[in-house]
Amino acid sequence: MKWMSTVVAALLLCVGCTHLSITKDVLTPDYLLAKGSKQITFLGDNDHPRFSDDGLRLLYTSRSRATHKGAQIYEMDLLKNKERRVTFSDGDAFDAIYMSDAEILYASTTDEIKESPLLNKSFNKDYPPSDLYMSDLYGNDILRITQQPGYDGEPLFITHPTKPFILLTSRRGDLLGIYRIDLKHLPVSLISAAKEKEKRFPTMTPDRTQIAWVEKDLKTEEQSLVLFKLKGKIPFVLKKGEGVYRDLFFAPRAPQRLFYSILRKGEKQYQIEVYDTEKQCTQVVFKGNDSLFSPVVTNESTERLAFVRLFQDKKQIYIVNLPTDLGPCLETPAQATLKE
Incomplete structure (x- = not known):
């Protein structure tokens, strides 16, 4: 396997294929379908979509x-x-992403719960006791990457010819912060953590020079979008005080655009927005009567957007061609001048 120098072999049940018949969309008509989006999942409760490099496959929980x-x-x-x-894990498996055409990276609670059943009997559902794993696409060859008690999740694999690494959110002791794992030697290094702040949802700019994350002040409950320059190790607040941010994702293609889901102050539903870091422009991608989460964009000239919609207490995944015109910036001219 390309990234698995040491493999833990696991014999699991054979994975079967389920064909999804074309079913009349019970949600028709609605604002998402009017925009040309296609509902991808119909069974279960689904989240965290991630495209393959060629955009022809989709991983999800x-x-x-x-x-x-x-x-x-x-x-x-x-x-x-x-x-x-x-996956056929005993515990929960979630936050999967592709590492290559044949391998994936994901988080799972399987071993943590077995190793500390009393300690993990009751836990925060947002930060379950979990570790990171590599696996082939059939769950036959599995390698456990982390073994630190507590939460490891929200991984992001960064490919590199000689220095591939993983960014992740991890709770170590009382600190919830952003960490990095060197896949060649497997040391874990701290990117950023602080006693009175929670940091999560790491994502990286396509040029691999900056990391963005959501930062929550535990005293004021205020949230910020932070951009961290790796070279100078300098954090910069992009946006703050607008509401509750989650699910950050940088589009693979220029210009440098940060997609996210946000519950704005005074609103009842999460909406999907995008922030152009060069133009300092925020635009609404989708909003409506239901909460929308987990935006992710393909690396194609005609970009496609996958996202999650919460409808009747269950989440389903949709895909749509990303509109070329998203309307005006939310920032007023005075705000743009102030940022400059």
Whole structure:
């Protein structure tokens, strides 16, 4: 395997394929379908979509299925409209991303809960006791990457010819912060953590020079979007005080655009926005009567956006061509001048 120098072999049940028949969309008509979006998942409760490099496959987390209640990883062939279960973990498996055409990276609670059953009997659902794992796409060859008690999740794999690494959110002791794992030697190094602040949802600019994350002040509850320059190790607040941010993702192609979901002050539903860091311009991608989460964009000239919609207490995944015109910037001219 490309990134697995040491492999823990695991014999699991054979993974079968389930064909999703074309079903009339019970949500028709609605504002998302009017925009040309396509509903991808119909079964279970689904979240955290991630495209393959070629944009032809999609990884996601799915729970509340007929065969399992907990979270497991699935893959969808977007050309054939077929989904396939990838993981068969005893615990929850979530936050999966592609490392290559044949390998994935994900978080799972399986070993943590077994190793400390009393300690982990009751835990924060936002930060479950979990570790990171590498696996092939059939769950046969699995390698455990982290073994630190507590939460490890929200991984981001950064490919490199000689120095591949992983960014992740980790709770170590009382600190929830951003860490880095060198895949050649597996040391874990701290990027940023602080006693009175929680930091999570790390993402990286396409040029690999800056990391963005959500930062929450535990005293004031105020949240910020922070951009961290790796060379000078300098944090810079992009935006703050607008509401609750989550699910950060930098678009692979220029210009440098940060996608995220936000529950703005005074609003009842999360909406998807994008922030152009060069123009300092915020635009609304989608908003409506339902909360929208987990935006992710393909690396194609005609970009496609995958996202999650919460409808009738369950999340389903949609895909749409990213509109070329998202309307005016939310910032007033005075705000743009002040930032400059």
